Amino acid sequence: MAATAVTDEVAAVVEEYNRRRDIHAVLVQLPLPPQVDATRVLDLLDPAKDVDGFHPDNVGRLVQKRARFVPCTPAGIMELLARHEIPVAGRRAVVIGRSDIVGKPMALLLMHADATVTVCHSRTGDLPGVCREADILVAAMGRAGFVRAGHVKPGAVVIDVGMNRIADPHQARDMLVPERLAEFEKRGHALVGDVHAPSVRDVASALTPVPGGVGPLTIAMLLKNTVRAAAAAVTD
Amino acid sequence: MAATAVTDEVAAVVEEYNRRRDIHAVLVQLPLPPQVDATRVLDLLDPAKDVDGFHPDNVGRLVQKRARFVPCTPAGIMELLARHEIPVAGRRAVVIGRSDIVGKPMALLLMHADATVTVCHSRTGDLPGVCREADILVAAMGRAGFVRAGHVKPGAVVIDVGMNRIADPHQARDMLVPERLAEFEKRGHALVGDVHAPSVRDVASALTPVPGGVGPLTIAMLLKNTVRAAAAAVTD
Numbered sequence: 001m002a003a004t005a006v007t008d009e010v011a012a013v014v015e016e017y018n019r020r021r022d023i024h025a026v027l028v029q030l031p032l033p034p035q036v037d038a039t040r041v042l043d044l045l046d047p048a049k050d051v052d053g054f055h056p057d058n059v060g061r062l063v064q065k066r067a068r069f070v071p072c073t074p075a076g077i078m079e080l081l082a083r084h085e086i087p088v089a090g091r092r093a094v095v096i097g098r099s100d101i102v103g104k105p106m107a108l109l110l111m112h113a114d115a116t117v118t119v120c121h122s123r124t125g126d127l128p129g130v131c132r133e134a135d136i137l138v139a140a141m142g143r144a145g146f147v148r149a150g151h152v153k154p155g156a157v158v159i160d161v162g163m164n165r166i167a168d169p170h171q172a173r174d175m176l177v178p179e180r181l182a183e184f185e186k187r188g189h190a191l192v193g194d195v196h197a198p199s200v201r202d203v204a205s206a207l208t209p210v211p212g213g214v215g216p217l218t219i220a221m222l223l224k225n226t227v228r229a230a231a232a233a234v235t236d
Numbered sequence: 237m238a239a240t241a242v243t244d245e246v247a248a249v250v251e252e253y254n255r256r257r258d259i260h261a262v263l264v265q266l267p268l269p270p271q272v273d274a275t276r277v278l279d280l281l282d283p284a285k286d287v288d289g290f291h292p293d294n295v296g297r298l299v300q301k302r303a304r305f306v307p308c309t310p311a312g313i314m315e316l317l318a319r320h321e322i323p324v325a326g327r328r329a330v331v332i333g334r335s336d337i338v339g340k341p342m343a344l345l346l347m348h349a350d351a352t353v354t355v356c357h358s359r360t361g362d363l364p365g366v367c368r369e370a371d372i373l374v375a376a377m378g379r380a381g382f383v384r385a386g387h388v389k390p391g392a393v394v395i396d397v398g399m400n401r402i403a404d405p406h407q408a409r410d411m412l413v414p415e416r417l418a419e420f421e422k423r424g425h426a427l428v429g430d431v432h433a434p435s436v437r438d439v440a441s442a443l444t445p446v447p448g449g450v451g452p453l454t455i456a457m458l459l460k461n462t463v464r465a466a467a468a469a470v471t472d
Contacts (some may be wrong), residue, residue: 039302051373054297063295090359092366098347100300111334114359116366123350124328130328130352133275 007037011044020044024230025051027123027222033171048232051225056101062105065112074106076217077138077159084206086136086157089114094134096120096127096194097141102161108136127151137204139194144177149199158204160193161214173199243273247280254282260466263458276465280380282305284468287461290336293349295340298341301348305461310342313374313395322372325350330370332356332363332430338397342374355441363387373440375430383410385435394440397450398430410434 003116053069097103131151192209289305331337367387376397429446
């Protein structure tokens with residue numbers, strides 16, 4: 001089947017979900033296979049059901065501080081900071097990574113919460129130096145154990161958004177605590193973050209674990225958005 | 237007339253302009269009077285005619301690096317940097333101000349051009365210190381002569397987006413060159429930027445003048461967007 005035809009089929013499904021009144025929330029699980037035009041599919045989704053907050057209309061509203069749905073991972077991180085009573089206003093935050101899904105909305109939310117925000121990426125000159133300016137450091141670039149002690153100002157709060165599958169025993173021995181290393185040796189793989197926890201743990205004042213840190217919050221925020229979508233549909 | 241009724245009337249005009257095929261571009265001149273709901277009016281405007289790029293759909297597309305119309309002031313600044321062959325990639329840029337019209341889109345465009353971008357604002361702790369990190373400093377907070385030599389790293393490029401009307405003779409004497417001061421004394425007012433040019437001029441490697449710097453580029457970019465809107469309508 002030609003690529004356009006496949007996308008047409010997926011588009012038809014999305015359009016049916018848009019119409020159905022018993023469906024309040026739709027999540028397009030990315031990545032889509034290459035024969036489907038993901039942008040076309042996402043643009044078709046009714047913004048009022050787009051609980052991921054990826055539709056341009058929802059992205060624009062987030063920028064304008066009138067979000068319908070806040071993207072789940074950054075929303076979860078803001079919740080985590082609030083629950084742990086970590087002050088954000090007036091502090092310096094550095095976000096490593098500029099993806100549409102995490103980096104950009106994260107920077108916006110921190111800025112809206114009155115932090116002074118810097119976004120770093122692969123083209124940043126002195127990455128460790130810029131990271132050391134951060135009171136709150138968010139690592140979201142998808143490189144296992146990349147952030148080390150030298151990236152962290154003593155006492156900083158470090159949020160690890162990474163979810164990297166490693167299979168290299170050397171890397172596993174370097175990054176995993178004994179209990180998780182034993183598990184790695186049984187399974188042959190493990191999930192680790194973008195932060196090298198063994199070295200960062202002693203420098204940071206707080207560090208989110210991987211797994212079990214940002215991940216569950218992302219799911220909680222997705223459910224929150226889903227409930228909100230359903231409530232809005234009922235009151236419509 | 238009740239506020240809603242006034243907004244309804246303005247909305248009807250916008251909807252007519254949306255429908256008319258002989259109108260390709262619409263600009264809502266802000267600020268609107270308080271009895272008109274500006275957000276409702278802007279949201280009604282056809283994104284394909286929104287040459288300011290303020291509709292949430294256009295803002296979202298800008299974030300996603302597939303802008304239909306880039307907001308005119310930040311677009312003009314990128315053009316200015318390009319024409320003067322000022323490198324952006326890998327350099328540190330600091331934007332003072334986080335407005336939807338200048339600060340936020342400016343930060344995005346610089347980030348998309350591979351700068352490491354920091355956004356400062358009224359809640360930033362050590363504002364002069366953060367500004368001194370900048371290779372490219374964009375002042376867009378609307379305070380006459382606020383940015384002084386102490387905010388500028390020697391050799392930095394300083395872009396002055398401010399357009400402030402001053403009427404205080406003391407401030408005029410402090411900020412204006414003799415020729416413009418004579419004019420001030422005749423008229424009783426003058427336009428000055430957010431940068432205190434007399435002190436910054438000797439520290440920066442380049443500084444845009446006010447007036448005659450960013451302003452004319454904003455208008456040029458508005459015309460560019462208008463031509464683009466018309467061309468897109470013709471090929472539709």
